[in-house]
Amino acid sequence: MSSFSFVPRSVKRRKIEAPTVQDQVSTKFVDLEGTPAGARTASEDHPPSKADPKTAQSGETLSDVASAPDRHSESDRTRVNTSRGIKKPKGVDLEDLAILIWLSLSDYALWADSDLRRRIDLGPQSHNHTEEEQTDNSYGQRGYIPLAYLRSHSAVFHAASSSANLIDQPESVYVKAIRTYASHLVDVRFIVSNDATLRGTNYWKQPSSSPIGYEVKRKIATNTLDNLGKSDWEKLTVYVENIPNQYRTLPGVAKLITSLLPASSEIRHTKVQSVSFPPHHNDKPGSVPIGKGFALVTLSDPKDCQFLLETWPWDVGQPKIKDETGRVQEPLEKEARKYGLRCLSRSRWEELKAEYLIYRQELVEELNVESAAQRKISTAISRIGPGQKSAPGPDRKPEDARKLESLEAPTIDPNSRFPPGCLVFVRNVHPETNKTTLRTLFSQACQATDGSPPASSADGLDYIDYLKGLDSCHIRLRSQAHAKHFVQYFSTHPTIQTAGLDGVGTLRSSPNQERVKSEGMIPELVLGKREELYWEKIPEKVRRQAVEKALSVLDGSEGRDNSATHEGTSNKRKNRRKSVAADMINGIASYSTFK
Numbered sequence: 001m002s003s004f005s006f007v008p009r010s011v012k013r014r015k016i017e018a019p020t021v022q023d024q025v026s027t028k029f030v031d032l033e034g035t036p037a038g039a040r041t042a043s044e045d046h047p048p049s050k051a052d053p054k055t056a057q058s059g060e061t062l063s064d065v066a067s068a069p070d071r072h073s074e075s076d077r078t079r080v081n082t083s084r085g086i087k088k089p090k091g092v093d094l095e096d097l098a099i100l101i102w103l104s105l106s107d108y109a110l111w112a113d114s115d116l117r118r119r120i121d122l123g124p125q126s127h128n129h130t131e132e133e134q135t136d137n138s139y140g141q142r143g144y145i146p147l148a149y150l151r152s153h154s155a156v157f158h159a160a161s162s163s164a165n166l167i168d169q170p171e172s173v174y175v176k177a178i179r180t181y182a183s184h185l186v187d188v189r190f191i192v193s194n195d196a197t198l199r200g201t202n203y204w205k206q207p208s209s210s211p212i213g214y215e216v217k218r219k220i221a222t223n224t225l226d227n228l229g230k231s232d233w234e235k236l237t238v239y240v241e242n243i244p245n246q247y248r249t250l251p252g253v254a255k256l257i258t259s260l261l262p263a264s265s266e267i268r269h270t271k272v273q274s275v276s277f278p279p280h281h282n283d284k285p286g287s288v289p290i291g292k293g294f295a296l297v298t299l300s301d302p303k304d305c306q307f308l309l310e311t312w313p314w315d316v317g318q319p320k321i322k323d324e325t326g327r328v329q330e331p332l333e334k335e336a337r338k339y340g341l342r343c344l345s346r347s348r349w350e351e352l353k354a355e356y357l358i359y360r361q362e363l364v365e366e367l368n369v370e371s372a373a374q375r376k377i378s379t380a381i382s383r384i385g386p387g388q389k390s391a392p393g394p395d396r397k398p399e400d401a402r403k404l405e406s407l408e409a410p411t412i413d414p415n416s417r418f419p420p421g422c423l424v425f426v427r428n429v430h431p432e433t434n435k436t437t438l439r440t441l442f443s444q445a446c447q448a449t450d451g452s453p454p455a456s457s458a459d460g461l462d463y464i465d466y467l468k469g470l471d472s473c474h475i476r477l478r479s480q481a482h483a484k485h486f487v488q489y490f491s492t493h494p495t496i497q498t499a500g501l502d503g504v505g506t507l508r509s510s511p512n513q514e515r516v517k518s519e520g521m522i523p524e525l526v527l528g529k530r531e532e533l534y535w536e537k538i539p540e541k542v543r544r545q546a547v548e549k550a551l552s553v554l555d556g557s558e559g560r561d562n563s564a565t566h567e568g569t570s571n572k573r574k575n576r577r578k579s580v581a582a583d584m585i586n587g588i589a590s591y592s593t594f595k
Helices: 009-017 053-057 062-067 074-083 094-104 107-112 114-127 131-135 147-153 155-159 171-181 230-235 250-260 302-311 331-339 346-383 398-408 435-446 480-492 513-519 529-536 540-555 558-594
Strands: 029-031 186-191 213-218 237-241 272-276 294-299 342-345 423-427 461-465 472-477 522-525
Touching: 094 155, 094 171, 094 186, 094 250, 094 272, 107 114, 107 155, 107 272, 114 147, 147 155, 147 171, 147 213, 155 272, 171 186, 171 213, 230 237, 230 346, 237 302, 237 346, 250 272, 250 294, 250 302, 250 331, 294 302, 302 342, 342 346, 346 522, 346 529, 423 480, 423 529, 435 461, 435 480, 472 480, 480 522, 480 540
Parallel strands: none
Antiparallel strands: 029 186, 186 213, 237 294, 237 342, 272 294, 423 472, 423 522, 461 472
16 A cells, blocks of 8 residues: 555556556558548647547547547647647638649649659558558558648649648548548548557657658559550640739639530549640749639640630620520629630630730830930030020930920820920939929029020919929920920939928039039939920820910910900909999898888
């Protein structure tokens, strides 16, 4: 009899949990056909659940307890994950997970990934099993591959890595998705290592050479891998554009296309073999492309490709094939037509892509030439002092002079879409400035006495197009003369804006002359294509008003128009006051007479 009046809890637990030698079981793999999805298994980090003494007394062995589903509730599992800082993503669609698994095992995926195909063909030999395990009939079945390897090495999972809700899921959730939506396509089983520790032993994880976890296998034979080549797969690829927002994920596109295809004897999910997102020119190098409304979809049947091209043609004006059955359109089909879904064959898409790249390169070269010409013109204007005529200098070529004259004096008429030659682009303004300060600073050019433009207005600035936080802005001036004088003034008087509220500026004659040269404001007269692109974004009413102001300055009638308008307005106000006063007097007189 022990001298202690109690038995320590740890000692008592060891006595209860200590198994006999005959109860220890060495299991190779467990078929999951009878295991509910999401059940706790021996491969997880926690030790197996303890055996109930009452149940053990009733004849249940440790092997039965080890192979039975975990008895922990979902709330206990959630509480453990929360304590570890692991949060299960919300809104996961099991069908999307099943589609990812199938796309990673499709005919196209096996054709494109030789390493994956070799690993599947080798079967369990590539899983580091012992010689005894390889001779076992259960391990003699080829085609199984670890689910963990598929998730980490498959190109499909890599392409879907931008959606954390699809990738950051435990394997048990993928197993549940396979059983719910792809049990007819994919087989799944669970592997338990021979070295897995059981109840009563040291439950910390021991290093093992055998794999532990889930393995998946295709149930459909791959008969097309030896018959199809690269050109054949390209013929089965369709470019899809204007995809609805809710389907702009990799499994979402596959689900959408599968639903739009007609029903046939072929298994539903096998119609789509691959989905890929072409990279956008704004994507960073090396980044994973994400869905932006267009995708390349590879199908398994040429008839399905033809159906998509005819039902959803690229040309919106092309008549679509009529449905002779008179069926009602599904909500998903209505949503696709609402977004303007259209399809194009891959060969035609490659041709249009090449044409677009050539056209884009031509535009870039044209803009570069115009920018170089603009810099030459700005430099030539800066050499012309105030009051001097625009004549070519000694170091200017006659061709440049003629080009400058043609660009300096663009014509304007009442039918012009915008006032040409009245737009100036200014660089190196202070990022914390505002429109009021800029107007005060730029008004210095319009208030100059020497070489000033026609005195049609006290201020030649029409509008300052500036967004706070930028170091550049566009200036709309009232006339071409104002714009030319503005560029000449700030080119000959380099000015720096030292602060956001600096409305005076610092001239070159100041002590910090070198700083002014490097950071001074640089005006540039905007002409040509850049000028057209800018005015296209301006409302038509504002453009018409700008044209009228420029014409009034040319005619010299701006002052007269303004004075006449002001005089007419003041006369109307005076007449209105007289009328109101007369009504008040008449009202008072009538009231006195009535009394």
